[in-house]
Amino acid sequence: MRSKNVTKKIDKAPQRSLFKAMGLTDEELDNPLVGVCNSVNELIPGHTDLDKIADAAKAGIRMAGGTPLEFGAIGVCDGIAMGHEGMHYSLASRELIADSVETMARAHALDALVLIPNCDKIVPGMLMAAARLNIPTVVVSGGAMLAGRHKGKDIDLNTVFESVASYKVDKISEAELLEVENSACQTCGSCSGMFTANSMNCLTEILGLGLPGNGTIPAVYADRIRLAKYAGIQVMEMFEKDIKPLDMLTEESFENALKVDMALGCSTNTALHLPAIAHEAGIELDLELINKYKKEVPHICSLAPAGSHHIQDLHEAGGIPAVMKVLSEEGILNEDLITVTGKTIKENLAKAKVLDTDVIRDFATAYHAEGGLSFLKGNLAPDGSVVKQAAVADEMLVHEGPAKVFDAEQEAVAAIHAGKINPGDVVVIRYEGPKGGPGMREMLTPTSAIAGVGLDKEVALITDGRFSGATRGAAIGHVSPEAMEGGPMAIVKEGDIIQIDIPNGKLNIDLTDEEIQARLANWEAPEPKIKTGYLSRYARLVSSASTGAVFK
Incomplete structure (x- = not known):
């Protein structure tokens, strides 16, 4: 255990004394020390509920014999930062997040990590840190916002942005703009379409660092709390079996991620974040693979902003495992890769199935013959x-x-x-x-x-x-x-x-x-x-x- 450097031997009495100042017992210090990095704050709607996710993850860690120790991470809401000087800081915050997680884990000799992000740069920042640290790690996000409703249609944050422009050219009234503003974002969670945050939360599943459901279970569902508990339990199994992020983050797993990216029609920002995560894993990800895989994998999920479906619809249709199942049946995915479940992708997909063939189509009925991105x-x-x-x-x-x-x-x-x-x-x-x-x-x-x-x-x-x-x-x-x-x-x-x-x-x-x-x-x-x-x-x-x- 890395934590023995601060909890064992007679000459570590000063360090143990400091831990005991926070109420920890000798029994807790005998257990593996598991960092719980929680990016909760009151500035990002996707992060206001992360205290509940952290509490659940810590409960899971304790159930499985670990000692959870929570610390924080910053986050920027791209939507709030948009259109003024704040947006200069969004991408730049990714490196600060990666550096701060590394700093906390190394400085305090943590044995394992549960990382709790949710929004645009927080997810890749934490994934970069996971690759850099290479200690047992599970990522569990806060989950997606539910879509809003206006005039009988599902709407989202993008609807508000477009409505502002419509108002400026007299296509809608100020009163209708206010109706859209008040209806679009009704719950906590990452914005409800296949925007950057949800793209990265979904790809975390593909990369093997998130449990099935990480990308699509809505923030307000009880399933999200249960998922966090299982994440805490699972990180202890990873610790016992010495399964680490670099066991998952291989060239093949990044190729899988790009292939599923094509099927989902993810944000173009994945073309920034996947290479950055790969870089931390010592892998050079060639973005020209996008054009190779877009020819192999059609666009089978049409989520906002490209289509009318939202993350909750994808979840109800079977989630990311169902999307992967479609690709695996076409022989597209490498299914032999290990994941944080301790099982291979093939084992994880054994019971996966598509529950709504309009939300998740097969190759023959795809929304577009080519995948979602182009290079x-x-x-x-x-x-x-x-x-x-x-x-x-x-x-x-x-x-x-x-x-x-x-x-x-x-x-x-x-x-x-x-x-x-x-x-x-x-x-x-x-x-x-x-x-x-x-x-x-x-x-x-x-x-x-x-x-x-x-x-x-x-x-x-x-x-x-x-x-x-x-x-x-x-x-x-x-x-x-x-x-x-x-x-x-x-x-x-x-x-x-x-x-x-x-x-x-x-x-x-x-x-x-x-x-x-x-x-x-x-x-x-x-x-x-x-x-x-x-x-x-x-x-x-x-x-x-x-x-x-x-x-x-």
Whole structure:
């Protein structure tokens, strides 16, 4: 036991004395010490209930013979941070979370961990820490929010964003906007569609670090509390059997995750977080695999924002095990991999079945013949870019149009609201990458504005920043290299013709290589937007989006 370094031997009396200052007994100190990292706070609706999850996990740990010791982690709500300086901190918080979990576990010689995240950057941050620490770990999230209801239809946070744009162009009244605002988010939990938080909670199951149900059991269900208790019990079994995260986080498990990502139509942010988690596991995840697997795995679940279903519908249809079962029956998944259940994927799926064939379709009746994401390259994105293909209208899968260029998100939003964007345009938002942002701001406001004014089937958006998992339309993000690093995005001019071919993975500007190089030769990097504090340090350390925006 690692904890014997602070609990055993005569010369550890001072350390034991400090533990006893908190009321621990000799018997508790004889047990394995299990850290319970709880990101509960009163700022994120997905995290307000995590105290109950932590209490349940600690009960499970005690039932199985461990001593739980709870500590906290920060979290940023992307929805609340959206559209102002707060969004600079969202992606950047992922590294702080990973570092803080590592620090607490190593400093206090913990034997095992139960990690309790729920929202966008907290989940990958904790998964990165799990890979880095490689001590027995189970992740149990707080669960998804239930969808709201308005005029007989399920709605969600994305509905509110789009309704703001509809109000600004007089499509709805202020009174109706208020009705939507008051109806969309009715419970605690991670926002109810297949947005980034739920994408990552689902992929945690695929990677083997979350128990079945982790991605889809709604936050307000009693099943979520029971799941947390089982997570506490299971981490002790992992400790006894010496099963560690790197036993699960293999090349094959990341490939499985990408394949299920295609079936689900997950957020484009998974293309940032999976490589970052893989990096901590010593694995280089090639994002060009996205285009390989999108041809092999069709889009069989159409959840918001691409479709009308929400996470609760996916759960009632059989959850992630049912989705995996469909893929396994097609011979798509590697089923021999171990998971935190102590069993293989094949054993976990033995009783899984699809309970609603509209929510989870088979390959023959898939919503789209190709998977949910597409990886685009070309002279505008030499190192790649990503789009949520499943949420793009058929009319926009192939598009060519003149660039409308903006050097910041707020400039683009103002132009959209002012009616300055025309059908056929390609909105280019640059200097919003990991370095240029800094922090690679998530931009749901401009994409929702485009959808809200009715142009999502006529206008594309391209950025070296990123888009929310709630985004729909031809929104291409993560363009790499970013403008701040002298990527081709930096030299796009108003009116340049941008060529988009999502099915074939192409993103180009209609310029010769010579013209691109001539423009780049005359380009000078702008002054950093933020020169002090954590974000200044982050901008100096962070790598490209194409490598997961990890620290160098």
